[in-house]
Amino acid sequence: MLSEKAWDEAASSWLDFVRSGKDFHRDGLNNPATFALIGNVRGRIVLDMACGEGYNTRMLARQSAEIIGIDFSERMIELAKKKEEEEKLGIRYYVMDATDLSKLPNSYFDLVTCFMSLQDIREYRKAISEAARVLKSRGRFVFSIPHPCFENIIARGKRINASRRYFGEAMYVLPWDMERLAKAFRTTTFHRTLTDYVDALHRSRLLVSRLVEPRPTREGLLKYPHLRRHVLTPQSIIVESVKSADES
Numbered sequence: 001m002l003s004e005k006a007w008d009e010a011a012s013s014w015l016d017f018v019r020s021g022k023d024f025h026r027d028g029l030n031n032p033a034t035f036a037l038i039g040n041v042r043g044r045i046v047l048d049m050a051c052g053e054g055y056n057t058r059m060l061a062r063q064s065a066e067i068i069g070i071d072f073s074e075r076m077i078e079l080a081k082k083k084e085e086e087e088k089l090g091i092r093y094y095v096m097d098a099t100d101l102s103k104l105p106n107s108y109f110d111l112v113t114c115f116m117s118l119q120d121i122r123e124y125r126k127a128i129s130e131a132a133r134v135l136k137s138r139g140r141f142v143f144s145i146p147h148p149c150f151e152n153i154i155a156r157g158k159r160i161n162a163s164r165r166y167f168g169e170a171m172y173v174l175p176w177d178m179e180r181l182a183k184a185f186r187t188t189t190f191h192r193t194l195t196d197y198v199d200a201l202h203r204s205r206l207l208v209s210r211l212v213e214p215r216p217t218r219e220g221l222l223k224y225p226h227l228r229r230h231v232l233t234p235q236s237i238i239v240e241s242v243k244s245a246d247e248s
């Protein structure tokens with residue numbers, strides 16, 4: 001198990017990957033679908049959980065009334081704050097573990113997002129219950145993860161497709177070693193089933209309202225031909241859930 005320091009050490013390479021347009025899964029596939037699902041957040045109060053250096057936080061901030069980004073990596077938050085100084089969008093960033101948001105009030109946010117990060121959070125059930133706690137009644141928790149049915153995982157030192165070993169949680173060290181990266185890095189991540197995630201949502205009174213398995217758009221394919229394989233097989237899944245009105 002690598003510590004959170006792994007994300008601190010990855011932060012500069014991650015920033016280059018994300019801000020230079022090399023993260024084509026994000027730009028050509030996942031973000032168009034995610035933001036279409038989220039819809040208009042004008043006037044809404046938003047929390048972006050595990051926000052990294054803040055790329056998607058900034059996209060949300062261009063509309064929302066109030067937005068907070070949190071991440072447990074000090075370096076990621078430092079980079080996010082630096083960008084906020086350069087381009088003021090009114091985002092407040094804090095170093096915080098997603099599993100302990102006790103500095104944030106109950107029932108405050110209209111929307112909590114967690115983009116491609118829940119799979120990296122060891123105690124994902126706690127993070128989900130914290131998201132539920134800080135949401136207003138009928139507020140939404142929207143998260144994306146690599147699709148657990150089709151992602152590549154590392155089992156016994158070998159990279160295999162989850163379709164061959166779906167059941168059971170697996171923790172492994174993921175080598176980020178694509179040529180597109182300025183510098184390779186490694187992080188700890190987890191394979192869990194869709195049932196695991198939906199059970200955790202259910203336990204926190206978050207009821208699944210919509211799922212999206214993003215498919216490349218025509219424009220996305222023209223710009224990023226690598227996305228062709230996702231015409232037939234999803235790379236990620238986006239889950240929208242709503243906090244039950246019974247609990248505020």
Ligand SMILES: C[S@@+](CC[C@H](N)C(=O)[O-])C[C@H]1O[C@@H](n2cnc3c(N)ncnc32)[C@H](O)[C@@H]1O
Nearest residue numbers: 007050051052071072073097098115117120121
């Ligand atoms: C794959 S990156 C995604 C970052 C960002 N959401 C984005 O879309 O660019 C995963 C992020 O999760 C953060 N993270 C992992 N575990 C966390 C935890 N327990 N609490 C807060 N952040 C965490 C990492 O520091 C890293 O920034």
